[in-house]
Amino acid sequence: MKNYYGILGLTKQASMNDIKKAYRQLAKQHHPDVNAGSMESERIFKEITEAYQTLQDPALREAYNARYEAFQQKKQQQTSHTSSTKQGQSKQQAQSAPGVNFEDFGSTFERFFGFHPKTGEINPNTMKSDKKNPLDTTDMFEQFFRMKKK
Structure with missing residues (x-):
């Protein structure tokens, strides 16, 4: 203004x-x-x-x-x-969006993509999948749309 x-x-x-x-x-x-x-x-x-x-x-x-x-x-x-702390911000965000847990976002991201978003560390447990592509989101979409595997 x-x-x-x-x-x-x-x-x-x-x-x-x-x-x-x-x-x-x-x-x-x-x-x-x-x-x-x-x-x-x-x-x-x-x-x-x-x-x-x-x-x-x-x-x-x-x-x-x-x-x-x-x-x-x-x-x-x-x-x-x-100027508030990051922890305070994440709590504020969690309060402003009921039903959404922003503090758990990193582990969800790591579970889907195989690495932690903040540190970039690769989780070997998620990489031991039988899939060749660690970014394959087929399972995620099948779970979301409740599709049956063929």
């Missing part, structure tokens, strides 16, 4: 006059007629105009402030969640 106050070089406490003054100064500096052919100035001018149109209307400004505050809180929560 764009920070309209930052685009105009202002703080959230800026008055309507401050917003208007900042907009006029930046618009004059980045106007397409002044910077003919500059795509960067045109992009900046559009951002400045968008910011001004939102912040100059009290109702739009209030709605924007609420959305931006919620966005910042969500961003802060995501940052705190990513």
